[in-house]
Amino acid sequence: MLEIRAEHHKPSQLVKRFVAASNPFGFYPDAFFPNQAGVGYELPSLLSPLKEHQNRFTIFSHLDHGLSGGHKACHAFLSGIKVSDARRFSDGNISIDQKMAGWVGARTRFSSLHLGNNADQSWTRNGVQVPSEGDPARIFDALFLDNTADARAAQRLQMGLDGSVLDAVREQAKGFARHLGARDREHLDQYFTAVRELERKLRMNANWIDRPKPEVKLKRPQKGEGQKKNLPLYYELMALALQTDSTRVATTWADGGNLLEDFGLSYPSYHKYSHHGRLPELVEGLLKIELHQMQCLAKFLDQLQSIPDNLNGGRLLDHTMVLVGSGLANGSSHSTHNMPILVAGGGFRHGRHHVSPEEPEKRVPLNNLYLTIAQHFGLEIDRFNTSTGTLNGFG
Template sequence: MRSRRSFLRGAGVCMALPMLEMQAQQLKSPRPIKRFVAVSNPFGFFPDAFFPNQAGANYDLPLLLRPLQKHRNRFTIFSHLDHGLSGGHKACHAFLSGVKVSDAKRFAEGNISIDQKMAEWVGARTRFTSLHLGNNANQSWTRNGVEVPSEGDPARIFDALFLDSSADARAAKRLQMGLDGSVLDAVREQAKGLARHLGHRDREHLDQYFTAVRGLERKLRMNADWIDRPKPKVKIKRPQKGEGQKKNLPLYYELMALALQTDSTRVATAWADGGNLLEDFGLSYPSYHKYSHHGRLPELVEGLLKIERHQMECLAKFLDQLQSTPDTLNGGRLLDHTIVLAGSGLANGSSHSTRNMPILVAGSGFRHGRHHVSPEEAERRVPLNNLYLTIAQHFGLEIDRFNTSTGTLNSFG
C-alpha cells in the first residue's frame, strides 16, 4: 500500500489546473482582456550593448535597443533586477519563477512560473491555456514542479493552432477524455478509503485535493467543448520545419502574434536557442555557447552581438505586428493589451552571473519610455518577482504575492 505521503505527493502532480474561482472573477470583470508573452534566451545579453548609460526617459539607445527605436515609448528597460540566485546555468530555469526546482518545496506554490500563474487564471477560455515555442526551453513550470513542454517545430505549432483534426482524431480525443474521467473516479474512491487512516492535518490536505479533483473534472468538461469547434483560418502558409534561431525565431513570433490575434491563447512563451551559426550568421564557430562565453575577446563579442541583434530585430518586428493588428476583443491594437517580457535567466554568459538580469517589458499601457534603475546595494535590491507581481496584477490577477516578491513596482504599474 502506498504511504499517505507518497499518495498526496503523487496526487499533487495532477493539479496543474486553471483556478476556476479566478476564472469566475474574470467572467464578471469589466477589465479589458490581457495577454502575456515572455521571450528568453539561455545566455543573456552583452551588458554594454543592452543597458543604457542613463536612467530615466532621455537615455541614449545602446546598440541592442536601436532596432526598437520606433517603439521607444512602448517599452521599459530595467537595471539591477534579479532573483538573488546563484549557480549560473543551473539557475537559468528559474527565469520566470525566481525559484529553483530544488527549492520548490519551500514555497506555497512551488516554483510556478509567472506565465503558468496567468495561464491558470485564463483557464479553458481559450483553446490553449498557454503556448510554448522553442527547443528544450525549461522556462515554464507548474505549481507542482512539472516542466511544461515546449515545441520547436514551427510546422507542428501551426498544425496545432490552425489545422482541424480529422473526425477519427476528434473521436479518439473524446474517448481519452472519458478514460481520464474514469481515472478520476477511481482516484476519488481510493482517496476516500485513505481518509479513514489520516490525521486531522492530512485530512485537510486531502480536502484540498478533492477540491482540485472536482476542478479537474470541470476542466475536462470545458476542454471537451473545444474538440468540435473549428480552428481559426489564417492567411499565411504552413511553415516548413526550420532549424536554428535565424529561421525559427521569426516564425515563433509570427505564430504567437496569430495565436493572440485569433484568441487561440492569451499566454505564450518563446525560447531563442542556438542553430547553425556558421550558415545563419556567417560566424567562424557553430556554438552559441562559445560566443556567449566570450571572455571579452573582440572576435567572440562581435559574433555574439550579431546573434543578439538578430533577436532584438525579431522582437522589434513582433512589436510592429502587434501594433499594426486590430484588437477585435478590446478595440485599439493588440499591443495595447499585450504584455511582452524579454530577457534571460542568465545575466552574463561569460561570467555565469545571474545578477542584474537583462529585462525589457513592452506594451499594455504601462508607464513606458524609461530606463528604470533599481538600487544596486545588496540590502536594498529589488526582487525581479516584484516586477512579475506588478505584471500579474496588471493582467488581472487579484494577488498580493508571487513566490519571492516583497511588493510591487508602483512607479511602473
C-alpha cells in the same frame, strides 16, 4: 505614447495578454543597458532595431532574483525560485506565466502556449516543468488545423474512455493510500492532484473539440533548425494565437546549444560565443546572435502594433505585455546579477530606462516587476513568490 492607456476602460475590464521571451545566456550588458536613466536615453546597439518602439517599452536595470548558480539558476527566470527551493514556498516555484494561465483557465482554447526547444522556464505550483513545443508545424496544427469529423468523434470516444480510467484509478489510489504511512500518503497527493487536473483539462478541452479553429493566412510552416529559422516563426505564431484569442499567455525562447544554421559565424555554437571572455571576435559573434533576437522582437512588436485588438479596441500591443530577458545576466561570467529586462506594450507608461537601487541592502526583487505585471493582467494578488511589493515608478 500616453494615449496607449485606455482611460475610458477600467484595467480590470480589459482583456490583457502576456508574452515572455528569453534566451539561455543573457544579453551582452554593455550593448543592452543604456548609459542614461529616465526618458530620452540613447539607444544601445542591441536596442537599435527597436528604435521605432522606444516609447512603447521600458528597460530595467539592477533587477534580479538574488540567486546564484549560473546556468543552474536559469530555469528560475520567470519564477525567481529554483526548483530545489520550491518546497519552501506556498506556491512552489510557479512561474508568472502559469500564475496567469491558471487565471485565464478555459476562456481560451489554450490557457497558455509554450514555444521553443526544451525551454525550462515555465513551472506549475507543484514544481512541474511545463513542456514546450519546438516544432512550428505542430504548433500550427494545434492552433489552426481543424480535425475531421471522424477524428473529432474518435477524440470524444477517447475522452470518455480516459474519463472512466481516471475515475477508476482515483478509487484505486484511495485503496492504495490506506496501506501507506503518513509521508507516503502525503506524497501520493501529487497523484490525486494529477488525476483531478487531468480531468479538469479534459473537460475544458471537451468544450473546444467541436468549435472550429480560426482561419489564418499563414501556411503551415516547416520546422527549421536553430533560432535563426525558428524564432521568427515562433513570434509569428504567437502573434496569430493572440490575434485569434486562441490564448492570452505565451512564452518562447531562443535555444542554446549548437546552432545548426548559418549566422555567418565561424563557430556553429551560440554557447561558444557566450563564453567570449571579452575576446573581440567572440563578442562580435555573440552580438550578431543577440541582435537577431532583437530584430525578431522588433518585427513582433511591429506586428502587434499593426493588428487591431478586436476585444478591447485599439491595437493588440496596447493590451499585450511583452517581457524579454534571460535567467542568466552574463553568459561569460555566468552571473545572475543585474538581469537584462525589457517590458513592452500592455498599456504601461513606457519610454524610460528604469533604474533600481544598486546597493545590496536596497535591491529590488525582479518579482516586484512580475507582481506589477500580474496585477495589470487582472490577478488580484498582492504577492508573487519572492516579491516585496509592486515596482516603484512603473505602471
